[in-house]
Amino acid sequence: MLIADLLLAACGSSAPQATSESQPDTSPASGENLQLDPANVTGNESRTAAGYLYEGLVRMQDGNPIGTLAESFTVSDDGLDYIFNLRSGVTFHDGSAFNADAVILNFNRWFDPNDANRGSGEFAVWNTNIGGFKGEVLEDGKPKSQYDGIEKVNDLSVLVHFEYPGS
Secondary structure (H helix, E strand, C coil), X not given: CHHHHHCEEECCCCCCCCCCCCCCCCCCXXXXXXXXXXXXXXXXXXXXXXXXXXXXXXXXXXXXXXXXXXXXXEECCCCCEEEEEECCCCECCCCCECCHHHHHHHHHHHHCCXXXXXXXCCCHHHHHHHCCCCCCECCCCCECCCEEEEEEEECCEEEEEECXXXX
């Protein structure tokens, strides 16, 4: 499910520190820029690190999406609307609450190249899975992006809209 790759929110974990001088080389592979922003991971090392540090709304289990930071989710019959009911009591490493506003902030920064929270990076995962960014259009003038927007239902629920169903 494409949403599993997209929304990654911090629920930090700690990894053991290497202490032996005989540790294997863990530097990024040739040409890979090691990223800790999960929206910008491109290489195996970055994906592995992000997997230890971040959790998404959903994840795949036995070929089916299951909720993680989303306690539950529903998909409309036409596949254009996804409602995510978020887990309560989750906080980021700085103590701020994980809620609908945090989800919306992330979707907006991924989608909109001009969003103040975007930072640097190409957001390749978004582009690959969703097909484009805000303002990009196809030759026929239709939006390039499958994504159509997000809205807050309440503090612990969001509604994600799509232009057309995912593959």
